[in-house]
Amino acid sequence: MPTYDYRCEECDYTFEHFQAMFDEPLTECPKCGCPVRRLMGAGSGVIFKGSGFYVTDNKKSGSSKPKSESSAQQVAETD
Numbered sequence: 001m002p003t004y005d006y007r008c009e010e011c012d013y014t015f016e017h018f019q020a021m022f023d024e025p026l027t028e029c030p031k032c033g034c035p036v037r038r039l040m041g042a043g044s045g046v047i048f049k050g051s052g053f054y055v056t057d058n059k060k061s062g063s064s065k066p067k068s069e070s071s072a073q074q075v076a077e078t079d
Contacts, residue, residue: 005041010034 002021007014008029017026025038 005039006036007039008032008034008036014039 001018003016003018004025005014005016006026006029008031011029011032011034013029013031015030019026026036028034029036
């Protein structure tokens with residue numbers, strides 16, 4: 001379940017609320033009772049837990065150029 005950020009429109013109180021995605025957004029500030037607005041967050045990145053997540057895991061050995069560059073180079077050489 002995600003954590004949503006809210007800001008009060010009157011007192012500018014900013015707070016977080018942990019709720020399910022299908023829950024209705026909060027409407028009232030817990031501090032003063034005025035209307036709140038849900039803020040757009042950047043979200044969080046993917047978190048890999050455990051061992052074995054390295055940059056070299058998905059690379060082929062001996063290949064340093066992407067396929068698009070090497071195939072374009074081969075076409076240029078044959079012309």
